[in-house]
Amino acid sequence: MLIKLAWRNLWRQKRRTILTAMALALALLLSLFMRSMQEGSYANNIENSAKFSTGLIQLQHVEFEESQSIEDLLPATDEFIAAARKLDDVERILPRLESYALAAAGDKSKGAMVLGVMPALEDEYSSISDKVVEGEFIKADDKSVLIGQGLADYLSLTVDDELVLYGQGYRGQTAAGLYKIKGIVHFPLPQLDNLLIYMPLPLSQTLFSTGDQVSAWVIDTRDLTRLEQTMADLKREYSATLLKNTSQHSLLDRNGKSQVNVRDWEDLAPEMAQQIAMDKAGGIFMMYLLYGVVGFGLFATILMMTLERYREFGVMMATGLVRTKLLGLVILESSFISLLGVTIGLALGTPLVVWFHYHPIQLTGETAQMMLELGWEPILPMLLSPWLFIDQILIVLGLMLLCLPYPLWRIYRLDLVTALKGGGHVN
Amino acid sequence: MSIQTTQLRKTYNQDTDFPVHAVKQLDLNIEQGEFVAVMGPSGSGKTTLLNMIGGIDIPSAGTVVIDGIDICSLKDQALIAFRRDNIGFIFQDYSLLPVLTALENVEFVMQLQGHSEKECRERAIALLNQVGLGDQLHKIPSKLSGGQQQRVAVARALAPSPRFVMADEPTANLDAKSTAELLDIMQQLNEKEGTTFIFSTHDPRVIKRARRVIVFEDGQLTEDRVQ
Numbered sequence: 001m002l003i004k005l006a007w008r009n010l011w012r013q014k015r016r017t018i019l020t021a022m023a024l025a026l027a028l029l030l031s032l033f034m035r036s037m038q039e040g041s042y043a044n045n046i047e048n049s050a051k052f053s054t055g056l057i058q059l060q061h062v063e064f065e066e067s068q069s070i071e072d073l074l075p076a077t078d079e080f081i082a083a084a085r086k087l088d089d090v091e092r093i094l095p096r097l098e099s100y101a102l103a104a105a106g107d108k109s110k111g112a113m114v115l116g117v118m119p120a121l122e123d124e125y126s127s128i129s130d131k132v133v134e135g136e137f138i139k140a141d142d143k144s145v146l147i148g149q150g151l152a153d154y155l156s157l158t159v160d161d162e163l164v165l166y167g168q169g170y171r172g173q174t175a176a177g178l179y180k181i182k183g184i185v186h187f188p189l190p191q192l193d194n195l196l197i198y199m200p201l202p203l204s205q206t207l208f209s210t211g212d213q214v215s216a217w218v219i220d221t222r223d224l225t226r227l228e229q230t231m232a233d234l235k236r237e238y239s240a241t242l243l244k245n246t247s248q249h250s251l252l253d254r255n256g257k258s259q260v261n262v263r264d265w266e267d268l269a270p271e272m273a274q275q276i277a278m279d280k281a282g283g284i285f286m287m288y289l290l291y292g293v294v295g296f297g298l299f300a301t302i303l304m305m306t307l308e309r310y311r312e313f314g315v316m317m318a319t320g321l322v323r324t325k326l327l328g329l330v331i332l333e334s335s336f337i338s339l340l341g342v343t344i345g346l347a348l349g350t351p352l353v354v355w356f357h358y359h360p361i362q363l364t365g366e367t368a369q370m371m372l373e374l375g376w377e378p379i380l381p382m383l384l385s386p387w388l389f390i391d392q393i394l395i396v397l398g399l400m401l402l403c404l405p406y407p408l409w410r411i412y413r414l415d416l417v418t419a420l421k422g423g424g425h426v427n
Numbered sequence: 428m429s430i431q432t433t434q435l436r437k438t439y440n441q442d443t444d445f446p447v448h449a450v451k452q453l454d455l456n457i458e459q460g461e462f463v464a465v466m467g468p469s470g471s472g473k474t475t476l477l478n479m480i481g482g483i484d485i486p487s488a489g490t491v492v493i494d495g496i497d498i499c500s501l502k503d504q505a506l507i508a509f510r511r512d513n514i515g516f517i518f519q520d521y522s523l524l525p526v527l528t529a530l531e532n533v534e535f536v537m538q539l540q541g542h543s544e545k546e547c548r549e550r551a552i553a554l555l556n557q558v559g560l561g562d563q564l565h566k567i568p569s570k571l572s573g574g575q576q577q578r579v580a581v582a583r584a585l586a587p588s589p590r591f592v593m594a595d596e597p598t599a600n601l602d603a604k605s606t607a608e609l610l611d612i613m614q615q616l617n618e619k620e621g622t623t624f625i626f627s628t629h630d631p632r633v634i635k636r637a638r639r640v641i642v643f644e645d646g647q648l649t650e651d652r653v654q
Contacts, residue, residue: 001531001534001535001538004527004531005524005526005527005535008526008527009526011526012525012526311522312522312524315516315518315522315524316524317507318481318483318510318516319511319515319516319535319536319539319583320507320508320510320511320512320536320539320540320587321507321539322504322507322508323503323507325539416483416484417478417483417484420478420483420518
């Protein structure tokens with residue numbers, strides 16, 4: 001009967017109930033839309049930047065993070081990477097050998113970042129061949145290199161010209177070689193365009209005399225949402241405990257600690273992670289501001305629903321309704337309004353988010369052009385994650401819980417005689 | 428089975444320079460089955476007296492003993508339970524729950540006692556039939572006349588089978604016909620079921636029907652007569 005009573009009480013002031021529920025629904029819809037767009041953009045940005053730089057996860061030698069040295073490498077063997085390959089969430093694995101060398105041609109020279117990659121795998125991941133502006137993309141068995149346009153311009157090089165690379169190889173050996181330029185690649189980011197030299201992995205291993213080793217294994221997950229789990233799985237697989245049971249004892253140091261460091265994109269690109277965190281904080285602040293405004297409306301409704309019914313509450317208490325049940329009645333009524341708001345908000349918001357998830361907003365103009373140049377699709381994608389929906393529901397319910405204590409306190413302190421007189425004063 | 432008050436006193440604004448003595452040193456005894464009218468001018472303390480013997484208001488001094496229990500000494504929850512099981516209330520403005528039908532209003536108080544749905548339904552229908560509203564069961568209060576609403580209030584007051592019914596000026600808003608019908612119903616219930624009715628009123632039509640009239644003036648009992 002209390003449930004029936006609470007539900008019907010809502011409709012005594014239809015307009016007020018509908019307005020309050022609609023305000024909640026609108027706040028939920030806007031927040032859901034905004035957060036889905038924000039999270040969708042982050043996911044898109046993370047995936048896009050991962051493709052052209054760090055990847056989502058990297059396995060590195062534990063010292064490499066500090067030293068960035070050619071001395072701190074991991075095996076490039078199937079045996080080593082088998083543990084990662086067997087994980088269901090791992091979509092692709094790319095070996096990379098990264099080091100620095102002096103690039104010289106004629107009387108000019110410049111420091112360059114040499115990246116040894118498996119060309120086909122790398123192209124499949126980041127479509128790097130689309131960025132070749134002159135010449136051709138490299139193949140695994142090529143003895144030639146791909147060079148950034150900025151670097152090529154600086155060294156006055158073009159396709160089929162030769163380039164000298166000179167640096168330090170593994171264990172202090174000299175790394176030197178003469179390589180033909182097979183293609184010139186243009187990166188929108190100047191720091192890459194002026195710095196990068198791609199070469200097939202076997203060629204780079206020869207240049208730096210590393211043997212069958214790499215500086216990083218880049219790992220991509222099927223879904224960004226599985227990143228955390230994949231990280232945990234990889235950390236477990238490459239932990240000292242599990243490595244001890246394999247034949248890869250060389251991956252343990254003298255103290256028996258694992259020499260494999262599993263790093264995610266946040267660790268690899270902290271500036272980007274920080275930027276996203278700042279942006280997300282701004283978005284969440286706006287969301288709470290919106291809910292705060294709506295929360296005052298909800299509070300006013302619940303308070304009015306309480307104060308205007310003192311006489312009725314008095315009669316109910318006189319006829320035997322215990323105070324706790326009366327409190328329960330008001331909690332039920334508030335819950336119904338909140339659930340009504342949540343239901344309407346979700347009913348309107350869900351199709352909208354789903355639609356834009358499958359049909360993302362297409363960007364135009366300069367922004368689109370800039371994204372295209374970066375190799376990114378010019379879209380504003382929406383993330384479709386149950387947690388975003390659950391968050392909104394929890395926020396509305398939390399808002400209701402914040403609005404309740406004062407009206408409930410008024411009822412708790414309600415004096416029966418005063419209430420029966422219809423007065424709003426509590427002794 | 429009786430209500431006994433001893434040295435009952437109620438003073439408002441007790442700790443101020445202008446205390447209001449609503450009820451002064453009242454000794455009263457009301458036996459079960461009585462049909463009592465408490466009359467007096469406005470502000471004489473009638474409602475305060477009803478509230479105190481109905482367990483709604485707490486006396487400033489003295490005791491109210493019902494069936495051997497000093498209700499003033501009961502804790503909040505125990506007092507609510509005692510009131511729910513032993514005392515019914517009828518208010519001047521009917522005070523029905525506006526969103527519940529006549530039937531649901533009567534059922535509601537029985538459900539608070541923990542009766543089954545079936546029991547509540549059967550007794551509520553029987554009571555509403557008894558007050559002549561058998562054909563108005565599913566109407567909400569706003570669709571009923573004042574007289575009909577007050578009859579629902581009577582059925583609601585009687586639903587938990589109380590031994591005493593406190594009626595605070597129950598006919599004040601009713602026309603002559605409705606008043607007569609309502610008093611007939613209450614008189615019948617009093618005679619058939621032995622329910623004690625205590626009215627606060629200054630309506631001569633009620634006073635005429637009462638078997639005992641208590642006259643109250645300035646918080647004091649000035650006359651107690653049996654008619």
